[in-house]
Amino acid sequence: MIILSPALRRASAAGVALAACLAASPAVSAATAPPATDRDRAAATAVHSTGTGTETGAGLDRYYRQRLAWGTCIQGPDDAMGRGLEKAGVRCADVTVPLDYADPRGRTITVAISRLQATDTRHRIGSILLNNGGPGGPALQSPPDVRKAMKEVGPRYDIIGFDPRFIGRSTPLDCGWPVGTSILSAGLSRASFDRQVTFQKGLADKCRATNASVLPHISTRNTARDMDVIRGALGERKISYLGYSYGTYLGTVYTQLFPGRFDRTVLDGALAPDGYGPRLLQGAEPENERALSDWAAWAARRNATYGLGRTRADVLATVRGVVAASARGLTVGTAPEVFRLDDTQVPSLITAEIADDTDAQRAALGEHMAVLHKAASGQPTRLSPQFAAALRNMLNGEDAKSAGAQSAIICGDKPAPRDPERYWRDIERSRTAHPLFGPLTNNIGPCAFWDRPREKPTQVRHDAPALIVAATGDPRATYKNGLALHGLLPSSRLITLKGSNRHGIYGEYGNACVDGKVNRYLATGRLPQDDQTCVKRAG
Numbered sequence: 001m002i003i004l005s006p007a008l009r010r011a012s013a014a015g016v017a018l019a020a021c022l023a024a025s026p027a028v029s030a031a032t033a034p035p036a037t038d039r040d041r042a043a044a045t046a047v048h049s050t051g052t053g054t055e056t057g058a059g060l061d062r063y064y065r066q067r068l069a070w071g072t073c074i075q076g077p078d079d080a081m082g083r084g085l086e087k088a089g090v091r092c093a094d095v096t097v098p099l100d101y102a103d104p105r106g107r108t109i110t111v112a113i114s115r116l117q118a119t120d121t122r123h124r125i126g127s128i129l130l131n132n133g134g135p136g137g138p139a140l141q142s143p144p145d146v147r148k149a150m151k152e153v154g155p156r157y158d159i160i161g162f163d164p165r166f167i168g169r170s171t172p173l174d175c176g177w178p179v180g181t182s183i184l185s186a187g188l189s190r191a192s193f194d195r196q197v198t199f200q201k202g203l204a205d206k207c208r209a210t211n212a213s214v215l216p217h218i219s220t221r222n223t224a225r226d227m228d229v230i231r232g233a234l235g236e237r238k239i240s241y242l243g244y245s246y247g248t249y250l251g252t253v254y255t256q257l258f259p260g261r262f263d264r265t266v267l268d269g270a271l272a273p274d275g276y277g278p279r280l281l282q283g284a285e286p287e288n289e290r291a292l293s294d295w296a297a298w299a300a301r302r303n304a305t306y307g308l309g310r311t312r313a314d315v316l317a318t319v320r321g322v323v324a325a326s327a328r329g330l331t332v333g334t335a336p337e338v339f340r341l342d343d344t345q346v347p348s349l350i351t352a353e354i355a356d357d358t359d360a361q362r363a364a365l366g367e368h369m370a371v372l373h374k375a376a377s378g379q380p381t382r383l384s385p386q387f388a389a390a391l392r393n394m395l396n397g398e399d400a401k402s403a404g405a406q407s408a409i410i411c412g413d414k415p416a417p418r419d420p421e422r423y424w425r426d427i428e429r430s431r432t433a434h435p436l437f438g439p440l441t442n443n444i445g446p447c448a449f450w451d452r453p454r455e456k457p458t459q460v461r462h463d464a465p466a467l468i469v470a471a472t473g474d475p476r477a478t479y480k481n482g483l484a485l486h487g488l489l490p491s492s493r494l495i496t497l498k499g500s501n502r503h504g505i506y507g508e509y510g511n512a513c514v515d516g517k518v519n520r521y522l523a524t525g526r527l528p529q530d531d532q533t534c535v536k537r538a539g
Contacts (some may be wrong), residue, residue: 059104064232073114073140075169081141082245088144090116090161095233097165097226098327099210099217108407111226112169113162116143119124122153126263127158127236128522129227130409133245133269134363135220135413136167136406146242149507149515153523157240162230164223166214166405175207175404177502180393182407184345184428185440188327192343193427197420198443202265204449205413207404216406216454219412224254228261240264244504245477248468249276252485255464266518268469268506269477273460279445280415282426285434287475291354291501292319292436294473298359299366306366308373318373323347323436325374325376330392332349332371332381339383339391346372347440349394355476355503367525407446465491467528469514473501486531493527499536513538 074082147154166173248267296315339441470482513534
């Protein structure tokens, strides 16, 4: 599953939410001194005084100096996304980057980028690069939506979307997985957990068998290096950045590998680097329970529509009953499309859908729980096209390519514990207090069976004047993550949104306070003098 927030990401109803869910060296400019590793020395050597920050040395010249062939984003007659981008005036190109930055004369791959050029050229600020989270979320499609979110300041930027290496339209990765997510619950029994161990090991083995030569080079650090090549190829001395969720970790890594090369930086739904890794959601159980409880109160007021209970407690009891019934198997849908769900999958569906407290998303979860409640009672069920598509993605592997790529990134960033018994002990320890979420947040995943990362995780050693956005009730990147990142970056400023269980705020949630403060920063380049607070709108 991907940690993506809803609107700008166009995320699927069931497969999104999690996996990372969802940093390097002394404080000197990478233009004058290299970071610690050979790959960083290759990626951060001396800068020519050409006025564009073009790299030279270590065989990277050809990447930083490449000329981009901008053209249509349409890839075929059925490419609806490409047609939409074309209509919006977006152009696309491929950026060539080395597979291994320690061997820049070796194998190359491509990173797909898109550009919506500034129309207010007289007041142009520069380029802003987008990342929608994940890990492994594409952003090629995002420039038109981001321009709308930026309002009056949008026309002053070239807005650059990109699909990170091995994602979307970039050089692809196919692990051959049969499912669209690897983030599942351990279920209600030891037997269910043991099946998960076998399943997750099989996923890791399958991906390694077909991609052994590239997996060591799939990591956030290499994606950050690709971002700097994009910056150079665009002819920018510095580049601005807007990252959501996992994209905040990527943005933080970029600031550490390439200090002095970033301009205005917005990190929304922030992840603390020390907390990022294969077990990112461990410890987020209280925030998820609070979000579920708030949704249950919402659903109780609409019992006539969803039939889940007249009180918050009644709705939560219904949810528990559905999960218990799923241990025996739930069958939903009608022929010819019927799905069977178990107690590893139903908690995953619930967790995926509570990171957005808008009425539209709450209604979607209400509809889905009503279907599962009927199935648990042995009644026939009908699925909306949206719910059927979400289950198809999750259970039948329609989104399996992105699931494999996102696991490759997070497993390539930080090692996970190897011993299945450690996971089982954590599951059992958390189950009493958190019976629904504990077995999911502590479950084993493919990273337990992955090869060890080639590089050590990035450590934050450089300050960065970023604007951080965090909601107090965010069940994905919890508020304490935003506070921790803010503490690591003393020059940063924090916008706190109180009273919201939402993951991803700016430009998506409709909060005028947050949007106005972010756009003011993007327009002026000046951070607020102090940290700021906004409040969720009543409703």
